Amino acid sequence: MAIEFMGYKPLENDYKFWLVVNPATWLIPTLIAVALTAILIHVVAFGLEGQGWHAPAAEAVEAAPAAQ
Numbered sequence: 001m002a003i004e005f006m007g008y009k010p011l012e013n014d015y016k017f018w019l020v021v022n023p024a025t026w027l028i029p030t031l032i033a034v035a036l037t038a039i040l041i042h043v044v045a046f047g048l049e050g051q052g053w054h055a056p057a058a059e060a061v062e063a064a065p066a067a068q
Contacts, residue, residue: 003010046052 050056
């Protein structure tokens with residue numbers, strides 16, 4: 001079963017991607033970049049007015065009366 005898409009044969013050529021993007025070299029830097037991006041997004045989101053650290057305190061919820 002030969003797969004071909006517009007003259008490209010993925011079963012024969014997909015290994016070439018890993019010759020350029022070596023996981024042994026780039027996995028940890030990629031994970032660090034993703035983690036720093038996530039931390040930055042959270043800091044910005046929590047810093048918005050009315051959100052996160054600036055959110056108004058939650059009011060106490062009274063318990064519903066027990067069924068009699």
